Amino acid sequence: MDDELLSAHLQELRRGTVVLACLIILRRPNYGYALLDLLEHHGFAVDANTLYPLLRRLEKQGLLTSDWNTEESRPRKFYRTSDEGVALAEALEQDWTNLDTAFRTLKDES
């Protein structure tokens, strides 16, 4: 299969899943690099240059809140899922489950 085509479609398919994963993980506050590490660890492939801007967009949309933690020697920006973000994550999770069911029935039928 054409590698470029495959990666383009994979990217398309995964686009929203990183958002959902972030909203779930960030129910406990965390900072950019640690989040990147966690996502990778849990099997969500995402590049740093996608994730960092994404966090800011989600913050701007009110789905995340942020605080600068300056207690340690290296100041870090900690993100946390807002109430709105939690609600959205629940809706997205529900949709994900529905899609999964839909795919399963589709495959059973064919």
Place this chain on the structure above:
Amino acid sequence: MTTTSATLTDRYIDAVLRRLPSHQRPDIERELRASVADAIDDRVEAGADRVEAERVVLTELGDPAKLAAGYADRPFYLIGPELFQDYIRLLTTLVAVVVPIVSTVVALTNVLQDDPIGTVIGATIGAALTTGVHVAFWTTLLFAVLERIPAEHRPPSRQWTLAALPVPPSRRVRYAELVSVTVAVVLFSTAILLSPVISPESDAAGNPIGILSPWLWETGIVYVFIGLVILSLGNAFSRYYGPKRAWLAIVGALVDIAPPIVLAWLATNDHLLNPAFVEAAGWTPAMRWIELGLVISAGISILSAIVEAVRRIRTP
């Protein structure tokens, strides 16, 4: 940390920040520095060389321009998908309407001044190009500015409804149109051909004075003109029966444009009306206005032919 390695991260972050609006810079710089440092530390802890780790981390972050594009809250394109359709629609309509009008006016003005044909063609092409470039530039600028106005301040784009679907004219209506065009062309051609012998004015010997200039018959131009009119009748038939093709629409438009252009040219060069008739009918004082009226109606015909062609190309 060595000086060189510090510079690499600095240079990278500078390259990102340079592309961002100033109000975003301090916070992004602080966060990005921490993230890069975290990533480098992680690799160093795993046993990598610090300088090498920095190179790898920055390389993985990729092109600073792309990262900046992700951070920026303004578009990195001139005209986005939301406005693109409207942009193309307005641009093509303006070019298709304004350029022919300006070219025709310039051509007629030059013809009126009895300029040599080369000058007329040159001036017309020049005017068409200049107008096209102006229309394209200003339309593009307008939409690029619109794109940068926050969505809530933009004029609301029209909500699409089913009612906006074009209604195909019923075949019967179009057939009636075709019949009337045919009748008109036959009557018109007959009137022209009979005009030398049937006239309200007659000379001293009682012979009729034709309303149209005898010059038209001497040069045979009257037959060319009638030929053109019949061609445009053929065009009306092809519109009704023929396949829908863009090239047919363009040829059709040219065929439709030809008679009014010839008419306007004849009128402005005093080749249209018979001077003897004008004198006998006492029309001499009104001649300028008659000419002007003919040129304006020719202009309107040209315009409607172009609009029709554009519509024909656009309807599938």
